[in-house]
Structures are given as C-alpha cells and as structure tokens.
Amino acid sequence: MIILDGKKTSNDIKEEIAVEVAQLIASGGKKPHLAAILVGNDGASETYVSAKVKACEKVGFNSTLVRLEDTVSEEELLAQVEKINQNADIDGLIVQLPLPKHIDEMKVTEAIFPQKDVDGFHPANVGRMALNLPTFLPATPAGIIELLERYKVETSGKHCVVIGRSHIVGSPMSILMARNSYPGNATVTLTHSRTQNLKEICQTADILIVALGKPEFVTADMVKEGACVVDVGITRVKSDKTKSGWKLKGDVAYDEVAEKCSFITPVPGGVGPMTIAILLKNTLLSSKREIY
Numbered sequence: 001m002i003i004l005d006g007k008k009t010s011n012d013i014k015e016e017i018a019v020e021v022a023q024l025i026a027s028g029g030k031k032p033h034l035a036a037i038l039v040g041n042d043g044a045s046e047t048y049v050s051a052k053v054k055a056c057e058k059v060g061f062n063s064t065l066v067r068l069e070d071t072v073s074e075e076e077l078l079a080q081v082e083k084i085n086q087n088a089d090i091d092g093l094i095v096q097l098p099l100p101k102h103i104d105e106m107k108v109t110e111a112i113f114p115q116k117d118v119d120g121f122h123p124a125n126v127g128r129m130a131l132n133l134p135t136f137l138p139a140t141p142a143g144i145i146e147l148l149e150r151y152k153v154e155t156s157g158k159h160c161v162v163i164g165r166s167h168i169v170g171s172p173m174s175i176l177m178a179r180n181s182y183p184g185n186a187t188v189t190l191t192h193s194r195t196q197n198l199k200e201i202c203q204t205a206d207i208l209i210v211a212l213g214k215p216e217f218v219t220a221d222m223v224k225e226g227a228c229v230v231d232v233g234i235t236r237v238k239s240d241k242t243k244s245g246w247k248l249k250g251d252v253a254y255d256e257v258a259e260k261c262s263f264i265t266p267v268p269g270g271v272g273p274m275t276i277a278i279l280l281k282n283t284l285l286s287s288k289r290e291i292y
C-alpha cells in the first residue's frame with residue numbers, strides 16, 4: 001500500500017512555484033498576487049484562509065485579505081469583489097465559502113471576473129472545464145488529479161466511483177476523471193445521497209473518491225482489494241487527545257480500509273494540502289495570463 005502524500009507533494013509543487021516566481025521577478029515581471037475575502041468569524045474558514053495566505057508568503061506571492069463582518073450586505077460584498085476585479089495588480093480572487101445565509105453565493109461567484117476566478121467556480125470556467133478548454137480547474141479535484149499523476153496511478157479504462165456530487169468537489173471530479181487525457185479516461189460512476197446499492201457500486205471501484213462529509217462513512221467491506229482510495233472529507237470532531245480539543249476526520253475508516261488498498265490518501269495530509277497548492281498554481285497561471 002502506498003500513501004498518496006499530499007503534504008509532501010504540495011510542498012514539492014510550492015517549491016516549483018517559488019523557483020518560477022523568483023525567475024519571473026528576476027526577469028522584471030511582477031509578483032503574482034492573490035486576494036481573499038473572508039466574511040464572518042467561522043473557525044474552519046479562518047483556518048483555511050490563513051493557510052492560503054501563509055502559502056502565498058511561502059512561494060513569494062503578494063496576498064491581500066479582506067475581512068468583512070458577517071452582517072455585511074450582499075451589495076457591499078459585491079462592491080468589494082468589483083473593486084478587486086478592477087485592481088490590475090491582483091491576479092486571483094477567492095471568496096471563502098460558505099457565506100452567511102442572506103448572501104446569494106452564486107451571485108457572488110458570478111461577480112468575480114472569470115480571468116481572476118482562481119477557485120474555478122465561475123460558470124464560464126466550469127463550462128470551459130467541461131469542454132476540456134484551458135481554464136482554472138477547481139482546486140480540490142485538480143489537486144486529486146495532480147496527486148494521481150505524480151504517483152503514476154493508472155486511470156485509463158478503470159472504474160472510478162465518486163461519492164458526492166457537490167459543485168466544488170464531486171461533480172467536477174467526475175468530469176475530470178472521464179476526460180480523454182491522463183489522469184482520466186476512466187469509466188465514472190457519480191453517486192450521491194439518492195444512490196441505491198452504494199456499497200455494491202463501491203465494491204466495483206478501482207478508484208474510489210469520497211467527498212460527502214460523513215466521518216468514516218466508507219468501511220473496508222465497501223472497498224475492492226487493490227483499490228486506490230482518495231478521501232476528500234474533512235470533519236472536525238471533538239477529541240480529548242489534542243490541545244485544541246478537536247481533530248480532523250476523513251470520510252474513510254482509514255485503518256481498516258488502508259489494508260486493502262494499492263493507494264490511499266490520509267486525513268489530514270492528503271487532499272487538503274493539494275487544494276492549496278493548486279490555488280497557488282492557478283494564481284501563477286493567471287499572473288502569466290496563460291488561460292485568458
């Protein structure tokens with residue numbers, strides 16, 4: 001069994017990006033610049049955004065963090081987005097989700113210029129992804145693709161089962177795994193909360209990608225011998241063994257499932273760090289105007 005080490009791989013990617021940024025600057029180019037908007041004080045969102053800002057520093061990017069109260073109006077948030085759209089120095093903009101209930105997330109996503117949408121959530125970029133055109137790929141699925149590629153996991157002709165059909169993970173994941181490219185060329189089954197016989201379907205998966213947000217949902221009896229299992233789930237659960245009082249759990253019962261796998265991602269240290277690495281990669285692509 002080989003652990004798909006997202007922490008190490010993301011560090012490798014960050015080093016590659018840092019070298020490229022240093023070369024860009026040495027040849028008179030400007031530093032790539034990522035802006036993030038954080039609304040409210042949600043603990044998980046704070047953690048994600050600060051990890052993204054820290055990663056920017058590590059690779060030599062500029063970063064801007066705009067903090068807004070959770071009472072901010074949709075109008076004010078849209079005005080902030082527009083201000084960043086118009087700022088020529090900023091290459092990428094992310095608005096950390098989820099947003100407070102009174103704000104329409106899709107409206108905000110659509111307000112971001114597709115040229116700066118380094119999360120790859122704008123409908124224009126989702127469409128480009130579906131058509132296999134150059135675009136900013138959504139960071140989490142693209143991070144999984146990169147991990148499979150760097151570990152040379154065979155995907156062509158394999159049966160890939162994805163659990164979860166969210167717009168940010170499961171659905172784009174199914175599109176990327178079915179693309180006529182490597183990694184891709186898999187026969188994909190996209191499953192969700194209404195799927196019947198989920199266990200039987202999972203048992204036929206050569207590659208099982210799990211993104212539903214239910215700790216330890218996938219157990220050993222659902223997994224085929226020799227499968228590659230990718231665990232996207234991150235849930236904070238209470239723990240008396242850590243200083244913070246909580247720990248992160250994936251959607252896969254790691255210990256029992258790992259024994260049956262050819263490859264598996266741990267939580268933490270698997271898909272999570274890859275997501276940030278791809279966000280940086282997308283920001284660099286944007287600063288080099290390689291997509292638009």
Ligand code: NAD
Pocket residue numbers: 140163164165166167168169170191192193194195198211212213214232233234235271272273275
């Ligand atoms: P979501 O809540 O938007 O979607 C969950 C999906 O799971 C839905 O499509 C639903 O139909 C499906 N589902 C729910 N119960 C099911 C069941 N019993 N059987 C089959 N399918 C079921 O979730 P999301 O935003 O895609 O996130 C999923 C998990 O991944 C969460 O734990 C989230 O924290 C994590 N996540 C991690 C990263 C990362 O960087 N590692 C990024 C995004 C999300």
